[in-house]
Amino acid sequence: MKKIILAALLLGVLSGGCAQEEDNTSPFQVVVAQDGSGDYTTIQSAIDAAPENRQEPWLIFVKNGSYREQIIVPETKTYIHLIGQDKDKTIIHHLLNVGGKPEEGTESEKTAYWEHSVHNPASEVYNFEGSVVKVKGDHFYTENISYVNDWGVDNQNGPQALAMSSQADCAAFNNCIFRSFQDTWMTSTNDSDRHYVKDCWIEGAVDYFYGGGDALLENCTLYNVRSGSVIVAPCHKDAKFGYVFRNCIVDGNASAADGRQKLGRPWHNSPRAVYIHTTMRIPLATEGWTNMGAIPALFAEYDSRDAEGNILDLSQRKTEYDGRGPNNPPKGSCPATITEEEADGYVYERIIPGNDGWNPRVMMEKLPAVRELKQKGKKVSWDAVPEAAGYIIFDDDQVVGLTQKTALYLASGIRGNLKVCAVNRYGSLGLESSL
Secondary structure, three states: OHHHHHHHHHHHHHHHHHHHHHOOOOOOOEEEOOOOOOOEOOHHHHHHOOOOOOOOOEEEEEOOEEEEOOEEEOOOOOOEEEEEOOOOOEEEEEOOEOOOOOOOOOOHHHOHHHHHEOOOOOOOOOOOOOEEEEEOOOOOEEEOOEEEEHHHHHHOOOOOOEEEEEOOOOEEEEOOEEEOOEOOEEEOOOOOOEEEEEOOEEEEOEEEEEEOOEEEEEOOEEEEOOOOOEEEEEOOOOOOOOEEEEOOEEEEOHHHOOOOEEEEOOOOOOOEEEEEOOEEOOOEOOOOEOOOEOOOOEEEEEOOEEOOOOEOOOOOOOOEEEEOOOOOOOEEEOOOEOOHHHHOOOOHHHHOOOOOOOOHHHHHOOOOOOOOOEEEOOEEEOOOOOOOOEEEEEEOOEEEEEEOOOEEEOOOOOOOOEEEEEEOOOOOEEEEEEO
16 A cells, blocks of 8 residues: 555656646636637627726737627726737628618618618617727727728728727727728727827728827828728817827728828817828829818828828818808818928827826837747747747647746647747737747
8 A cells, every 4th residue: 555655646746747847827818719729719708707997907819710799898897908819810890880770762772781780670780889899998908800890891881880999098909900991990089098009900981090089000001992082080179189190001902092082081179180201002182181071170291102202292282171060161271281390299209108107019019039949749848038928839820829838748749830929918929939
């Protein structure tokens, strides 16, 4: 009996060492995977299970998949960080719009939207929020995800069909895709709210980035999908900066390359929008802007260039606007250009930190690739990356492990290309290393 106990203890010690190496804790609190390999199969269920009123990031990793669902982030779900595996393969989408009931006798081809309207009692999406994703919780961060409204993309037509509605302060978006047709993305109507958007693709045709708040977009592509597209329709009243586009690209498909595109139109109040160091890959209408009923406080550009890098002539840009009203509607004007000195004031350091020191750029910093990546049998190991909260191990596009350690025992052999990337404390994915 003593020999049996001694052998059992010895086996426990030996296996305990092995188990310790295999006890790999994920750097994410939650993993979502459609195939059942995560903690949840839907993104909404993962958000519903997140703790309320957090003051630190709650990291949700979403594996590649087509997630057909509406996502609502309530006000109480603060600091949600929604991290996708790959922006082209991690897709949140739904088929919905907010069109009203058509009048009797209207031609069927003009009423097709009604089947997918949130106002139609017979619709699958009846009483849904009017956006595929609606963020109400402050300090939301997301990267590597496509947000798509299928109605807008599939039909290339109205009515309003939002992919994103971000009604929150301190909302940050990195390396994401937003696609629809009319009203793709609505920002907060609270002008004290701040958004930071970096390296994103925003696609649409009608007022496809609209709303209020101070929003800084850097290195983003604004992609127009029809002739006569209008990019922004802001409604700022008290915003200090409004919409600021720095080092962005205005592009579009063949239909949008006919010189009829507009940078924006004033929706309500005294909206503000400035384009700084913008590359126009497609030609715009000479006047650049158009009426909508409000008088803008500032609709302007600085250093706009064509696809070859030539400075554009902005002398014919619109400066006079017609207000709305039945009798003698008001008229007003605003500058169409700003100076270099003024442009230098529309920068991250002035727009984003506010009084609380919010710094979303630090969330987006990519950690370097791991070094000394090795595989011996089923064990994969690598050198630690400073500041890493953990690591993701891939077999081609398949996630085969998440760990806070620098080694992992695989359940089976690698069939494709072994890759590892570090994850920072905010959930952002670093550069990949591969064997």
